[in-house]
Amino acid sequence: MSQTQQATINNRLLRALTPDDFARLQPHLEPMTSQLREELIGAGEPIKELYFPETGFASIVIDGLAQKIEVGLIGREGLVGAAPLLLGTDSTPQRSFVQMSGTLMRIDASVLRAAALESASLHTILLRYIHTHMIQASLTIYAHAALNLEARLARWLLMCHDRVDGDELVLTHEFLSMMLGVHRAGVTLALQNLEGAGRIKGRRKRIQILDRDKLLQLVDGSYGVAEAEYARLIGGA
Secondary structure: OOOOOHHHOOOHHHHHOOHHHHHHHHHHOEEEEOOOOOEEEOOOOOOOEEEEEOOOEEEEEEEOOOOEEEEEEEOOOOOEOHHHHHOOOOOOOOEEEEEEOOEEEEEEHHHHHHHHHHOHHHHHHHHHHHHHHHHHHHHHHHHHHHOOHHHHHHHHHHHHHHOOOOOEEEOOHHHHHHHHOOOHHHHHHHHHHHHHOOOEEEEOOEEEEOOHHHHHOOOOOOOOHHHHHHHHHOOOO
């Protein structure tokens, strides 16, 4: 079987690796197709594999007693499972699952851990990625505390839009309500308001982004900081 070449990789983190670091991982990268709702990392379970999304994206969620709430979004810019691996644990109380199906590069956790220990440059770039993801998480907390529902929805739609090609998102009201920690009726009303303002167009299980600038007007600094930090530290268009 031919090995995946760095020049053809869609994952920005893999593309940003030095040629030597990519060569360390290349023989161990296994392409796979992800399915909607597929669990990638279970809460409290040993992390045996990590995932570089090529297309689609995954959610990191906390399972509360009453509902699930999304605390992180990982697409082609990142690595699912990076933080536990690099911070010295083999499990996490958070759960990661596929929110938009696509393709992934799977790698054995022990292989990636060993490679990061061998290469200071690989270790550094993975820690930089974790840093940007922690900023994303802190801004999620800010958004939940300070912004109204429409603004929080606008932020998540912008983040999802960053992780797909084109302007159409396949997102159900169920997923949106989980992302925002609200009931579906609230999501429906917020979507209607965004659509009425010409920011999006909604169809069954699909949302089309019509005007990013109008969405950006709502988010009050909760979007763009983590993305700029990623560009500064990691780059990779």
